[in-house]
Amino acid sequence: MNAAPNSVASLIARRLLQLPFIVMAVYTLTFMLAWSVPGNPLENPEGRRPPAEIVEAMKKQYKLDDPVGFYFDYLGKASGVSWALGWHDRPFDLGPSLKQPDWSVNEIIATGLPVSMTLGLSAMILAVLIGITAGVVGGLRPGSPLDALTQVLAIIGISLPSFVIGSAILMLFAVKLGAFPVGGWGGLRYIALPALTLSLPFAAYISRLIRFGMIEEMGADHIRTARAKGLPRWKVAYKHALKNAFLPVLSYLGPATAVALTGSFVVEKVFAVPGIGQNFVDGVLGKDITLVMGVVLVYATLMVVFNLAVDVLYRFIDPRIG
C-alpha cells in the first residue's frame, strides 16, 4: 500500500463515504422492526377513543397505512434529499411525533440529546479519572491489599446493574446526606450523581485495562532501563508505562462513549434526567415510529462520527498506527 490511503484525510473521507450506507442499513433494519411492533400509535392507552373514520384519516395523513410510502417519504425528508429536490420545505425533518402532538421529533431530540450528551461525557470523564487512578494503584503493586480492593470494587462496578447502584447512590448522597438534589437537571449539582452512576461500569473496565497494561509495562525492558538510569518510580510509571498502558483504553473509549451517550436510559429514569434515552424507550413502547426512526438515525450518525474521532485521535497519539 502506498502512503496516501493511510493519511488522516483519506481516513475521514473513506468513513464519510461509508456513512450513508451504514445509516441506510440501520434505518432499514429499524424500520422493519418498528413497523412489526403491534398496536396503533395514534391511540391513547387510556381514555376515550377518536371515531374510527378519524383514525383512518390520520393514518393516511401520517402514511401509517402504507409502509413502503412511509419508508421512502421519511427517508427523503430525514436525509434532506426531499428538501434538495425542492419537495419539502426543510432539510433533516424527522417528522412530527405521533404520540406527542405538540412536538416534532427534531424538537424532542434537540431538547433531550444535549442532556444525554452532557451526562454521557461527564460519565466518561469520571470513568477515565477513576479508572486510571484505580488501575495505576493496583497495577504498580499487584497482589497488594490495595490492588485486591480495587479489583473487588471493579467487579462490583461491572456486575451490578445501574438501577441498583443508582438507587443506592441516590439514597446515600441525596436523601441521607442531602448533599445533592434527588432528581432533575440544570447545573453541576444535578449532574454529579447520575454521571457517577453511569461512569462506574466504564471506570471498572478501564481500571482493569490499565492494571493489566501497567503490570505488563512495568516488567518491560525499557522500563527497567529507565529505572536503572535512576528515574523515580512514579516518573517512570507516568512517563513511560502509563502512556502505553493507556492505548487500549483509548480504543475502548470510542465505543464506550457511544454506549454512555445512548445507553443511559436506566440512569436517566432513576435520576429523572430529561435525556433522550427515556424518550426513545417510550417511543419504542408506544410505537411512535417517527420518534424511533429519528433517534436511531441520529444515533447511527453519531456512532460513526465518534468511532472516526477516536481513530483520528489514536493516530495523533501514536503515529505508528496506520
Next chain:
Amino acid sequence: MRVLAPVLLLILALLASISLDAPLPPADLVLIERSDCYTLDPQRMSYQHELRRARVIYETLVNLRASDCAIVPGVAERWEVSPDAKTYTFHLRHDARWSNGDSVTSSDFTYAWRRAILPDTAADYSALYFSIRGARGFYDRRTEALKQFVTRPKDAQELWRTTASDFATTVGIETPDAHTLIVHLDVPLAYFLDLCAFPCFAPVHPPTVEQFVTIDPTTARIVQRHDWTKPGKIVTNGAYVPTVWRYKRDMRLEANPYYWDRAGVLAKTVECRTIENPNTGVLSFQSGAADWLTDLGPEYKTEMLAQRKAYLARFSEEMNAGLARGELSDEIVAQLPVPGPGERRDVRAFDAFGTDFFSFNCRPTLAGGKPNPFHDARVRRAFALAVNKDELIERVTRLGERVASTLVPPGSIPDYPVVTGLGFDTARARDELAAAGFVDRDGDGIVEDASGARFPTVDILYSTASPRYQNLALAMRDMWKRELRVDAECRGKDSKLYKEDLKKGYFMIARGGWYGDYGDPTTWLELQRTGDGNNDRGYSNAAYDARLDAARAETDPTVRLAKLAEVERWLFTEEMPLIPLCNYVTVYMYDPSRLRGIGEHPRLEQDISALRRRGVKP
C-alpha cells in the same frame, strides 16, 4: 501530555454544554407530575393532568370552583337560559384579555368550538359538542365531504369555504356582538354549563392559531402544526402563561399580566416538573424540592397511607372536634404537632371521580362465532354476585377504596341519589347460574348446560400495565371457580394489545375502568349505549337506550336525575354489563402545614392558581 488530550477535549465539550443549561430561578409553587402534557391545545386534550393545567392557562365561559365544583363566572360574567332550557346567552366580561393584551371576544369561542367539532382536528371530545344544534350534522357532512374528496379531488380551498359557511349557517352558535355568545341546543341539557367549564370548551387566540393552519391540497383536511402551543408563541386567556416548556422535563407558568382576576392568582410562578419514575418522585418530594406530588406511585400508597392513619389515630379527638366545627380536615391537620416516627401527614388519599370495574362481553357470540354465555343477563348476574369486593379491597388492592356496586361515585354529582346495585351473595349467584341452565350434572366440579356441554373456560383479559389488574383477575378467577364451579383462565396483555383485544371483543371478562368527564350521570351511563365508541362490552339493549332518551327529554332537573338513577339501578340489579368493584383513589403528597388550597370535592378539579405556601402573603 498527549495522553491527556482526549480528556481535555471531553472536559471542554462538557463545560460548553453545561453553560448552555443554567437552572431557572425558584418558583412560588413546585409540582411534580408523573407525565408531561401531551398537548397544550385545549381542543385536543384528554388527560387529567393536561386538563388540570389547561384550567389555569385558559379560561372557559364559566369556571368550576375547586372546593365544591359549583359553577361560577369565568369569561362570561353572567348568562341567561331560555324557558325551554335550549338557548343559553352568555355575556362576556369586557376586561377579559389574552396574554398579549387582545380582548377575548365571542368569536374566539366560535373559532375554538368549530375547531373542536371539525373532524380534521381529531379532538377526543368532539362528541361533547353534539348537543349544540346542528353540530352533529355539520360533523357528519364534513366527514363525508373529506371522504368524497379523496376519491374525487377538487379545489380544497373551495371545499373549505363551503364548510365554513355551512358551519356559520347550520350550527346553533351566534355572536350578535363581540361580547355576546348565544348557543342553541337540540335538547335541554342539564349539565351544559358544566360542559362549558370543561377545558376542551376553552377559547384559543385565532390570529395565533391561524398562522399554523394550512389546508392540505391532496386531502382537503385542515392540517395544523402544533408549534403554536410553545412558549413565546402561545397566547392564553387564563391565570397563567407558559414561559418555559422543556419536553418531559419541566414547564414554567407565569401569572398572566392581562388576566382580569390577577389579584386572585396566589402563586405568581409555578414550576411543573415531570418525574416519571415514582421512586424518584417521592424522594424528590421528601427532599423538599416540591410542594405537591400529584400522583403517588402504587408502590408506596399502602405503607404511606397506613402511616397517615397512625398519625391521625393519635389525634382523633382533635380531628373529630374540628370536623364537628365544620373545619376542613387539612386545616385541622396543619395545626397538629409534627408527626412522630412511623407517622406522616404529607400524604392523602381522595376518592376519585372514577370507578374500577371488570366488563362482561355482552355480544351474542364470541369472537370466532361460538355462542357467548355472557349474553345471558342471568349468567352476568351470577358472576357479579359471586365477587366478594370487600375481600378484594382488603387483600388485593389494599388502598382502602370505597366498594362500588354502580358506576357513578356517590356524592360526586349534586342532587343525584345514591344508587345501590347487586351485592355479594353466593347462594343467589349459584341460583342465577342454575336458572340460566348451568348446573354440575355429572359431579365433576364444573357446571354443564342441559345438553351436558361444560361451561366454556372463562377467558379473563387484563392489562399488564399494573400488577393491580393481574392480582384482581387472579383473585376473581378463584372466586368464580370456587363459588360457581366454572373453569377460568387469566390472560395478561400489554396495554396496546389489551386495548385491541378489548375493541375486537376477544374476551369474556375484561378489566375496565372509567373516569367521569363532566358532572352528570350520563358521562357514565352513556357508556352502555348501543354503539358508543367506548362501549367495550358490546352491550346493546333498545330498552336501555330508550330510557336514556326519555331522561334526556326531561326538562325538570330533579325528575331527570331521578329517572337516570332509576336507569342506573336497573342496569346494576338486572342487566349487569359490568361488575363495578370500587371507586378509584387518587393519592396526593403534600403537607397541609406547608401548602393550602387543595380541594376536597370528589371530582378533584384542583385549581393551581388557588394554591399557596403557608406563611407566604399573597
